[in-house]
Amino acid sequence: MYKGGRIIASLIVFVAVLAFPFFYNLGKANAGPVINVPSGTQCVEPVAYMRANHMQLLNQWRDEYVRQGKTVYVNSQGKSFNINIDTCLQCHYSNSATSSSPAATHPAVSTTGASNPAATTEASNSVVNPSDQFCVTCHKYASVEPTCWSCHNLPEGANQ
Amino acid sequence: MSINRRQFLKRAGVVTALGLGSSFATIGIGDRLASAASEYEEAPNADKIKHWAMVVDMSKFKTEEDINRVIQSCDKIHNIPQMDSSKDEIKWIWYDDYEHTFADSENEYLDETMKKMPFIVMCNHCENPACVRACPTGATFKREDGIVTMDFHRCIGCRFCMGACPFGARSFNFRDPRPFIKDFNPNFPTRTQGVVEKCLGCYERLEKGEQPACAEASNGGLIFGDLSDQNSEVYKIVSTKFTIRRKTQFGTQPNVYYLVGGGDHA
Numbered sequence: 001m002y003k004g005g006r007i008i009a010s011l012i013v014f015v016a017v018l019a020f021p022f023f024y025n026l027g028k029a030n031a032g033p034v035i036n037v038p039s040g041t042q043c044v045e046p047v048a049y050m051r052a053n054h055m056q057l058l059n060q061w062r063d064e065y066v067r068q069g070k071t072v073y074v075n076s077q078g079k080s081f082n083i084n085i086d087t088c089l090q091c092h093y094s095n096s097a098t099s100s101s102p103a104a105t106h107p108a109v110s111t112t113g114a115s116n117p118a119a120t121t122e123a124s125n126s127v128v129n130p131s132d133q134f135c136v137t138c139h140k141y142a143s144v145e146p147t148c149w150s151c152h153n154l155p156e157g158a159n160q
Numbered sequence: 161m162s163i164n165r166r167q168f169l170k171r172a173g174v175v176t177a178l179g180l181g182s183s184f185a186t187i188g189i190g191d192r193l194a195s196a197a198s199e200y201e202e203a204p205n206a207d208k209i210k211h212w213a214m215v216v217d218m219s220k221f222k223t224e225e226d227i228n229r230v231i232q233s234c235d236k237i238h239n240i241p242q243m244d245s246s247k248d249e250i251k252w253i254w255y256d257d258y259e260h261t262f263a264d265s266e267n268e269y270l271d272e273t274m275k276k277m278p279f280i281v282m283c284n285h286c287e288n289p290a291c292v293r294a295c296p297t298g299a300t301f302k303r304e305d306g307i308v309t310m311d312f313h314r315c316i317g318c319r320f321c322m323g324a325c326p327f328g329a330r331s332f333n334f335r336d337p338r339p340f341i342k343d344f345n346p347n348f349p350t351r352t353q354g355v356v357e358k359c360l361g362c363y364e365r366l367e368k369g370e371q372p373a374c375a376e377a378s379n380g381g382l383i384f385g386d387l388s389d390q391n392s393e394v395y396k397i398v399s400t401k402f403t404i405r406r407k408t409q410f411g412t413q414p415n416v417y418y419l420v421g422g423g424d425h426a
Contacts, residue, residue: 045198066311069303070200071367080201150352151312 033141035134037091044073044081085152092134093155163182203367209386212285212306212361213415214372214418215403218277220381227278233355233377239350243339248353250331252359253282253374258328264409271389273298274420280382282374283308283359284406284414291358306415307361315355320358326410330358387415 001007035074043050045057064070065083081087140148163171202208221227234240234253243249259266261279289308291300299314300321322330336353348364351357362372370376375384384395394417397403403417 020179062311062313066301066309067301068200069202069206069305069363069367071202071203071206074199083200087321103350147352151349153346155346155348 032138033134035138037134041091041160043091044075044079044087046076085148086155088135164255170411180388205369205424206284206367206384207369209305209366210368211386211388211415213387213417214282214285214399215376215383215384215385215394215397215417216280217381217383217419218279221278221280224278226381227280230280230374230378230382231255233373236343236347237373239337239341239343239345239348241337242338242342243335243337248334250333250337250357251329252357253280261406262404264407278426279418280374281329281406282416284327284412284416285359285361286415287413288411290324290326291321291330291414292358294320296320305363305366307363307366308358309363310356310358311358312349312355312357313416314418317354317356318372319356326407326412327414332356356404382423 045053050057061073061083064073071083073083075081135146231253238252240250240252241416256279258270258279261281261356277351283305285302285308287306289300289302289388292308295301296318297314299311299316300308300320301311302308317332319332322328322332333351333353333355338350341350362370362374365372372382372384375382383393383397385392387395387398389395397419398417401419402421403419405414405417408414
């Protein structure tokens, strides 16, 4: 092969550069989101449904509330909920300063089974840390950036 | 092994039918998952009105204090920022003089007290709202109870509604309003930079069976009610007393009535 040695050497270098991210992250566990909700409770709909459709449900809630003036959601089990983002925050935004530490009472579970130690220890701090909150940690994991909090308020004006 | 044309077409037909059938089946399952058996209900003690209307009894607004109390109560409840320049100003309820409130009926020999009287002004929640026609996204719309309201999620900040509204009842958030909110109310959302906002008719208070914030703070100066209800106070005043409305020549049918004459109403 004409100049075969150089071609093969450059090919090896090229493949090495291309595969660098793969080897760089090899062995590092992909920690899932920290879901620190009280165990034994159910969201407004079953978990599987919420996981797949919570964004559609939120849009439905918004349209029914803002346009039709409907303020109460009756779920598939006949239970009623106020249509309000605060209904979500009651469980999904746990203020570790006031309630008991969610990390201590409800071991953090994640979808992948591996817990993120950094986030769970932060949860026991006395200061509310938005980064350890359910929606934040999940959306961060999924690389989604919803803009809810540019208008809606976190509990006790934490966003002010 | 070889197949003839007829056999080939038959088998291809069977395979296509199977493929289509299974895709319909999976779509059907997906649909059922996407719409959990659920329903939506109205607030249990909501004030069910059909025609939002307000009467401004000018005899009750004697001093600046009377007016400021009303404005401040709205500002506080709805997280309205206090901007330092008039360009950035956010207004839901404010006051103006006769000349600017009733521009079409101003005349140079008008009674001095009337000329200087501060008139409370706000969104008129028109029957035929120009802002709703102008809105290209459907963010502004008229509810069944008569409130002209906004879905801030849909507002793209084009400001067509501000140009369309004859009453200047709409304000644009040129800046992030949050740092300018003096007395923050965590129970009401703020707005964000780039959306238009306006008086929302206190929908959030009506659904709890409460009066609008301005009417409650006005000590009877602002009378709120349902114009479609002949027993309501607003209906009695509007149908028996002489009231005026702002800029009726534009045909938007405003729903804020000003009782300018005598002090005893209804």
